[in-house]
Amino acid sequence: MASETTRRSLHSRVSKLSRKGRLAILAAAAFGALALSPVAFASAEEPAAAPQDVSIMAPSYKAPFDCNKTFNANNWSPGHNPSNSIDWQNASETINGKNVRASAGGTATFYDRGNTSYGKYVVINHGNGASTLYAHLSSMVRSPGQTMSVSQGTKIGAVGSTGNSSAPHLHYEQRVNGSVQSPVVEGISVPLGSKKAIKSSNGCSGGGNPYTPTQVCGSGFSVINQHDLGSAATIYLLYNSSNKNNCVVTMKKTNLGSATAVSATLQVQGKSKKTDSGNFSYYAGPVKDVAAATCVKWGGSVGSTSWESPYQHCG
Known part of the structure; x- marks a missing residue:
């Protein structure tokens, strides 16, 4: 060798x-370098772009996992293809089967290369030339060829070992105009040749709110999407696969303990909109409705700032 x-x-x-x-x-x-690491790495789908001056500000990327999950980010050197991509692997717990979430908001496109290259993988276009790639997934929330609007923290799949991989892990890339960049996750730089244990804050209820979206919506619900209302609040969409219920809650991040104007809304396509609004100390909601194989609109407000999604999550 x-x-x-x-x-x-x-x-x-x-x-x-x-x-x-x-x-x-x-x-x-x-x-020839594959034997240097415990996994067989993916081949690039396309040649890396030529080096360039990067003048575009990339999004503030969070780790692509559930809140408070810690995994090892390995920026292998040499031989990992493409250079500067991360392999997320086991740390204090096994990574196989864990939820994979969007590092930042944008438009996700879903792919499947079968037993070659990246296997099942997702590319999220964040705008201004910035994108992220998530590969070797065991499952995806959409079929190959489909697209989906996502927010930071939206679940896009689960960790696996599809494609050119010999052990479960998440292959992850941060790109600008197609060129893979030296990654920064949760504000932590992971330069070439380094390995760092990084704790995810993705999907965490921020601002010191003593409640969480799953506590408010109840047992069996899990977060499938979220949207920030600046620094004041976050709207969460949750789903219970056992009873097909959707749930929306708007969690405050400022003025906690003081009653201020907050709302949460949910509309199943073909039904009337449901709303919970008023002056609340910590959150608005939960707003629930059954939507099996039916699209939903979800949204909310805090003070004078409001947001509502288009019809989505139709599966």
Whole structure:
């Protein structure tokens, strides 16, 4: 097996070859380096974009897991393809089967490459050239080829080992205009060659609110989407798969303990809108309705700031 020095020299020489020659040699080098890590890494779906000056501000990315889950972020070096992508792996608990959530809001597109490359994977376009990729999923919340509007914290799938992978993990990329960037997650930089245990704050009820969305909606409900009303509140959409009930709650993050104007709304397509509004100390809701295989609108307000989704979550 080639030494790290040899591989670095190889990459330096390869950079002077034609595009076709670079791809062939780098593919062979990446294949030979697979034995360096406990997982078999994915091949890139397309060649990485040429290096560029990145003048676009990327979103503030959160870890792609449930609130308070901690997993190891491994930015392998050398041989991980593409360079600067993260493999999220076991830390204090097993990662296999855990929920995968959007690191930031945007438009998600779902793909399936079968037993090759990324396997089941999702790409989220965050706007301004920024995107994230989540690969080797065991399941996805939409079928391949479908798109979906997501907020930060929306569930998009579950961790698995599909495609070119020999052990369950989440392959994760942060890109700008197609070029994979050195990742920053939860404000923590994960440079090439590093491994860091990172705790997710994704989906956590912020601002010190003593209640959580699942406490308010009740047993059997889990968060499937959320939308921030600035720093004042977050609207959550939850779902109970056993009874097909949707639940909306608006959780305050400021003026806690003081009664201020808050609302939560839910409308199942074909039915009248349901609303809970008033002056509340901690939250508005829960607003519940049954919607099996039917689209829903959900939203809410705090003070003079309001938001409502289009009809979505139709499965």
